[in-house]
Amino acid sequence: MSEPDESGNLWNDRKPQALHITAIIFDLGNVLIKVDHGRFCRRIGELAGISPQEVYAAVFASGLEPAYDTGRLSSEAFYREVSRLLHIDLPFPRFCKWWQDVFDPMEGMDQIVAALADRYPLYLASNTNVLHFSYVYPRFPLVRRLTRFILSYRVGSRKPETAFYEALIREVQRPPQQCLFLDDKAPFVEAARTHGLVAWQFSTPEDFISRLRRHGLYGSNPEPRLP
Numbered sequence: 001m002s003e004p005d006e007s008g009n010l011w012n013d014r015k016p017q018a019l020h021i022t023a024i025i026f027d028l029g030n031v032l033i034k035v036d037h038g039r040f041c042r043r044i045g046e047l048a049g050i051s052p053q054e055v056y057a058a059v060f061a062s063g064l065e066p067a068y069d070t071g072r073l074s075s076e077a078f079y080r081e082v083s084r085l086l087h088i089d090l091p092f093p094r095f096c097k098w099w100q101d102v103f104d105p106m107e108g109m110d111q112i113v114a115a116l117a118d119r120y121p122l123y124l125a126s127n128t129n130v131l132h133f134s135y136v137y138p139r140f141p142l143v144r145r146l147t148r149f150i151l152s153y154r155v156g157s158r159k160p161e162t163a164f165y166e167a168l169i170r171e172v173q174r175p176p177q178q179c180l181f182l183d184d185k186a187p188f189v190e191a192a193r194t195h196g197l198v199a200w201q202f203s204t205p206e207d208f209i210s211r212l213r214r215h216g217l218y219g220s221n222p223e224p225r226l227p
Contacts, residue, residue: 021120024121024122025182026124027125028143029126030202031109033142034105040099041056064081068129070156075131107205109205122147123149124148124150126150126152127152133151133153150171152164165192189201
């Protein structure tokens with residue numbers, strides 16, 4: 001039985017396409033660690049007397065979060081805009097705590113990243129902001145195993161914009177066809193492929209390990225042990 005590979009071609013389950021990968025690039029949320037924006041939306045919604053869906057629409061489905069993620073708004077300006085739009089009176093430290101408290105471990109990824117770090121330079125390519133990254137970096141050791149960080153608020157662009165992928169390729173300094181890019185969002189994966197990257201949509205740690213094995217990316221090295 002055959003199925004499409006990451007380039008849209010067919011490969012046989014017994015003899016999948018060999019890949020020459022020299023770097024691996026991870027997304028952050030729902031790849032390396034879990035993220036639940038609903039947690040923030042529920043807290044703010046209860047305070048504002050509106051539904052979590054209304055909070056999500058005002059913050060995440062508008063231009064507000066992208067402006068913050070690309071550094072066009074400071075953390076304080078973002079806080080003021082959210083407070084103004086939703087008519088809430090919330091101290092800035094409490095807002096920061098709620099905004100940051102949306103992350104949890106992704107079971108199995110610590111072991112996987114540790115194993116891969118012995119063989120490949122690892123990179124982080126994330127749509128994120130200064131409050132989120134300053135929270136995640138000290139609390140999740142697997143993030144500190146990565147070599148470099150391509151972060152939207154630092155590069156002034158976010159996935160799936162062309163400028164973000166161009167900044168990523170410049171930072172990695174390897175041919176795109178030798179770089180494996182992982183993201184949980186299909187549009188971001190498709191955009192990565194248009195820039196020549198080998199791109200997979202992430203679903204679970206177990207699926208990721210299975211795909212690595214099929215493409216021979218571990219060779220004779222021991223495979224990471226999932227809990």
